[in-house]
Amino acid sequence: MSITKAPSTAAPRTGKTSTVKAPVRPARILLPVGLAVAAIYFLFPVYWLVIAATKSTGNLFGSSGFLLSDPQLFQNIQNVLGYSGGIFLRWGANSVLYSGVGALVATILSMSAGYCLAKFVFAGREVWFNIILAGVMIPGTALALPLFLLMSQVGLVNTYWSVLIPSLVSPFGVYLGRIYATAAVPDSLLEASRLDGAGEARIFFTLVLRLMMPAAVTVFLFQFIGIWNNYFLPLVMLSSPDLYPITLGLVSWQSVADRNPELYQLAIGGAFLSVIPIMVAIVSLQRFWRAGLTEGSVKG
Template identity: 65%
Template sequence: MTRTTVAVERPTREGRAVAKSVTRAAKSAGVDRSAGRRRTSTIIVTGILVVVAIYFLVPVYWVIVAATKTSQDLFGTFGFWFSPHFVLWSNLHDVLTYDGGIFLRWLGNSAIYAGLGGIIATYLAAAGGYALAKYEFKGRNLVFGTILGGVLVPGTATALPLFLLFSQLHLANTYWSVLIPSIVSPFGLFLCRIYAQATVETSLMEAARLDGASELRIFHTLGLRIMAPALVTVFLFQLVGIWNNYFLPLVMLSDPNKFPVTLGLNNWLSQVDRLPEFYQLTTGGVLLSIIPLGIAMIVLQRFWRGGLTEGSVK
């Protein structure tokens, strides 16, 4: 037993000695072990990322600063710094209590449009992308090309035809007129198809079929879990897109109680000429409107990591 142990440990010690000698030689020769990265390229990439981050964060910073000012200070002081009169809490109180708390209703409407619309759109995109990626049927590429063509059509071009259609169906000026167009995502279907082709292994589906699982059960228990990073991406795209949507609600809705927060804030902004205090309401409302999106981004970003089943089949 002793001889065997010594025989096994000796090559290990010799291998470590060789590895150390190679490492020392590489360091003495000045060999770069940074996986092909150069200092210049690192500096350039970091600089570009800093510029992009500033580009996106500066408007948010301005909104935060503007929400702390009165209407006079908003135009009488430097825009990117706080004024001597810090009135953030009173501004937010006025936003939440104005006209019987209409802003909270707008915020709730946006949550319904964006939350429910994003969930349904993500599920439909996942189902369609999964089917187009994993099932062979006649006309599959034609169907995919037709749906993908919807990406090339801007939403503003379809708003008026949709309004005429919903008017004929007596659905204009209802929640459905904004919600139904929001549950379709051609880009989400494209992304889900590409991701399903790359991650959902056919052998896993066949194994589930051998165990007696139906196709719907395979999709819900296997496909959706593997596609989770793509689904989160689609949901966030839909959430932000629907939340910031302005033109479609403008065309479809006339009742202020059904307005989303974007249309409501624009309604306030249109009254600043005769009532300057609406500047404070608008800036405070904009600050409150971006908080739900920030929370959603922070909560859902962890799902962008690769799924646990990636690489399970070799």
């Protein structure tokens, strides 16, 4: 039996490899250009702030806002930190207290509430979740006056608690916690932990919270930045300068700068110092957003 080969239809080799260039899509050009424009738009105020923080009060108004002119950054920082007995350091400590404690407690409460809404079945679960979602749509400024009236009735106005207690709640954090717990926490892992005799508190703090770490870091950063930049709530609640956060303290300097022009430069220098903790928090916590946080596996 003879086997006949089919005629080859391949093109003869010529010794040269032909390369076909893929057409350049407009999106591959427009996307980097758009990102570059967005980066310039967001970084431009930071650039102006850095330049302005290096100038003296005279050069602040007498020179270009985009060029260095007799820089004296370290002297300006010393002036900010030493003005009025170091009140700026007190404001910074207050901001760290409000933002750090508020963001930490709000994150733990949000993750625990989101985990419970995702993994436990109880009466009215969806009703409570919808009420929490409604809280996301209510702006904080609309709640400032009711919160002031409540705090005044219990005698907490012009205290640390009047700013700290409202900062412990994050409806967005609860929403994100439920969504993330539904996707990242397997039921089989919870059942195995319960069979091993672990209590619910131990399961949450040693296992679930680790699995939900990317969501927890997101909530912490959002809450930290929101509390740090919050101005209206401290304005309503506080009357003593010793309790001011940085935002309210800088505005108090700027409000009297017409009578004391030196405060213009101090306010700018203080604004420059106030963005450093936020930058440090973002850079130090962004590594928790990477994948692969879950160690081990669940064996079926």
